[in-house]
Amino acid sequence: MSNQALTEAVYYILLSLVKPLHGYGIMQNVEQLSNGRVKLAAGTLYGAINTLLEKGWIVALAEEKESRKKEYVITDLGKQMLRCEIVRLKELIENGNHILEEEA
Template identity: 40%
Template sequence: MDSHIRKVYVPMTETGFYILLCLQKPMHGYAIVQKVDSLTDGVVRIGAGTLYGSLSKMEKDGLIRFMDEQDKRKIYQITELGSDVLALEKKRIERMYRNLEEVGQ
């Protein structure tokens, strides 16, 4: 993983995190919005502009790839690089959680 990807994606925004999390299986944009809403009980809501801007950037950077188009909806899936970035973010979150527990909060 090159330094540009690390610099841009680690730490991740919540939006980026949830997009990559959802795209562990093929999914289109609206399904991502619905899944994130469900996973977060409506706390994180991704607007269309944010979603499609993020998808475009992630595709350009190689974190996700276009798979297919069904009913005029583009289907995307995470790539190996995207999985690596998601794993780094998982480790970062786990470290923060452990630190929080150790401090007794």
């Protein structure tokens, strides 16, 4: 089940939601985390948020009175998926480094 790779967008969205954030906050955080490399578009983010909500990897927090913006936060299941992905990414990097160093 967890052998599947996460997309870059999903990976960074989940990572951003370790702390509660609203949609625009996620976009800004992802851009900052990736040093401006990953610019999530709003339509893509909206679709990803809805899918992650359906899967139960994130939840929406009750809306605060002063701001109408909806905030989201990662669930335990979401964190589990992130850890699995990190193991997978480590494997990719180790194999890559190992084989290319042997070559050199």
